[in-house]
Amino acid sequence: VVLLCTLASTAFGVADLGMPGWSCDADLMKRSKSVPTSVHSLRPADIDIIGALGDSLTAANGAGAEHNDILGVAIQYRGLTFSVGGDKTLDEHISMANVLKKFNPNLFGYSIRTGSANVWETAHLNAGIPGAHSGDMVGQANDLVRRLRDHPEIDYINQWKLIHIFIGGNDMCGWCTHLDSATADHYRDNIRAAVQVLQKELPRTIVVLTGMVDISLLRKADADHKFCQAIHKSECGCEVNPDVTDEMLTNEAKLYMQKEQELQDSGEFDTADDFTLILQPFFEGVTDICRLPDGSPNMDFFAPDCFHFGAYGHSIVGKNLWNNMMQPVGSKTVANFTDTGNPLLCPEASCPFIRTTKNSVDCATYMTN
Ligand SMILES: *[C@@H]1O[C@H](CO)[C@@H](O)[C@H](O)[C@H]1NC(C)=O
Numbered sequence: 001v002v003l004l005c006t007l008a009s010t011a012f013g014v015a016d017l018g019m020p021g022w023s024c025d026a027d028l029m030k031r032s033k034s035v036p037t038s039v040h041s042l043r044p045a046d047i048d049i050i051g052a053l054g055d056s057l058t059a060a061n062g063a064g065a066e067h068n069d070i071l072g073v074a075i076q077y078r079g080l081t082f083s084v085g086g087d088k089t090l091d092e093h094i095s096m097a098n099v100l101k102k103f104n105p106n107l108f109g110y111s112i113r114t115g116s117a118n119v120w121e122t123a124h125l126n127a128g129i130p131g132a133h134s135g136d137m138v139g140q141a142n143d144l145v146r147r148l149r150d151h152p153e154i155d156y157i158n159q160w161k162l163i164h165i166f167i168g169g170n171d172m173c174g175w176c177t178h179l180d181s182a183t184a185d186h187y188r189d190n191i192r193a194a195v196q197v198l199q200k201e202l203p204r205t206i207v208v209l210t211g212m213v214d215i216s217l218l219r220k221a222d223a224d225h226k227f228c229q230a231i232h233k234s235e236c237g238c239e240v241n242p243d244v245t246d247e248m249l250t251n252e253a254k255l256y257m258q259k260e261q262e263l264q265d266s267g268e269f270d271t272a273d274d275f276t277l278i279l280q281p282f283f284e285g286v287t288d289i290c291r292l293p294d295g296s297p298n299m300d301f302f303a304p305d306c307f308h309f310g311a312y313g314h315s316i317v318g319k320n321l322w323n324n325m326m327q328p329v330g331s332k333t334v335a336n337f338t339d340t341g342n343p344l345l346c347p348e349a350s351c352p353f354i355r356t357t358k359n360s361v362d363c364a365t366y367m368t369n
Pocket of ligand 1: 287288336337338339340
């Protein structure tokens with residue numbers, strides 16, 4: 001598998017990673033016999049609508065750009081983002097959307113091709129905007145709610161919706177120069193306020209929150225690539241700031257992750273049967289970047305700026321996101337950015353649902369057919 005992956009590439013020569021021929025036991029791929037009323041009894045095939053809030057990693061800046069095409073980083077390859085990107089099929093590119101399409105070919109909302117958030121025909125429900133930080137999440141949440149309500153092809157009351165959130169890179173890149181305002185508490189409160197909007201406005205919704213990534217990892221790629229270092233000066237000040245140690249960055253990322261964990265554990269978003277927030281912590285504890293067999297950084301993971309993810313990086317991250325969604329709370333695995341050829345998980349027969357805090361404790365209560 002590993003060999004296949006490294007050789008696989010798209011027509012325009014950008015490395016990618018797919019899961020050709022992947023499927024699960026037919027029973028596990030079916031929709032529930034009747035539309036679930038509980039968010040803890042959601043089979044993957046029950047998801048009809050997907051959307052996302054986020055920054056340039058959700059807009060997928062540069063994901064489809066060739067290695068030396070630095071200007072390509074300005075292009076938003078929304079269709080390739082690891083969460084709601086719907087370009088190609090799972091055979092060629094791994095994203096949460098491409099996996100969900102296998103379960104429900106009528107899935108709606110995923111983004112395709114390139115373009116900004118306000119181009120409905122391509123962005124659909126991917127509301128992520130390059131440069132966004134946690135303080136922009138409420139605005140994006142309101143924008144997403146408006147899109148869900150305004151589009152007649154969506155039955156936003158009755159259809160099950162999955163909203164993915166990944167935010168914080170830009171908070172972290174400016175954190176060292178705004179120590180008073182860019183606190184982890186502030187970060188949590190910003191996400192909380194956005195999820196409150198979703199909770200108030202959207203029935204039948206599961207919010208999937210990808211936990212913060214440690215940006216000190218980027219320094220491992222920069223070490224051998226002076227060009228990257230230079231670009232990061234403008235993209236991510238605190239990453240290249242010599243006064244900021246790796247440890248400081250790692251600790252701050254950990255704090256952000258803890259605060260996200262608090263949001264889930266508080267139970268604030270577990271008060272209705274048809275809404276929950278679930279954290280996918282696969283970035284927590286990642287200690288290395290993607291490497292080639294000889295140990296050097298595998299730059300296919302990155303876009304040409306060595307900061308954003310390339311198509312291949314989005315696929316690796318997409319696989320880890322999906323696998324976390326299939327794993328019960330408390331037993332979710334940490335990502336390895338170097339692809340180990342590990343499989344894409346299927347729902348478990350004993351609990352064939354997207355795992356939530358509640359069905360991770362006692363799945364039998366939520367069993368349906
Ligand atoms: C990640 O996977 C690679 C390839 O199998 C392995 O060499 C490396 O030790 C793994 N890294 C971690 C942190 O487990």
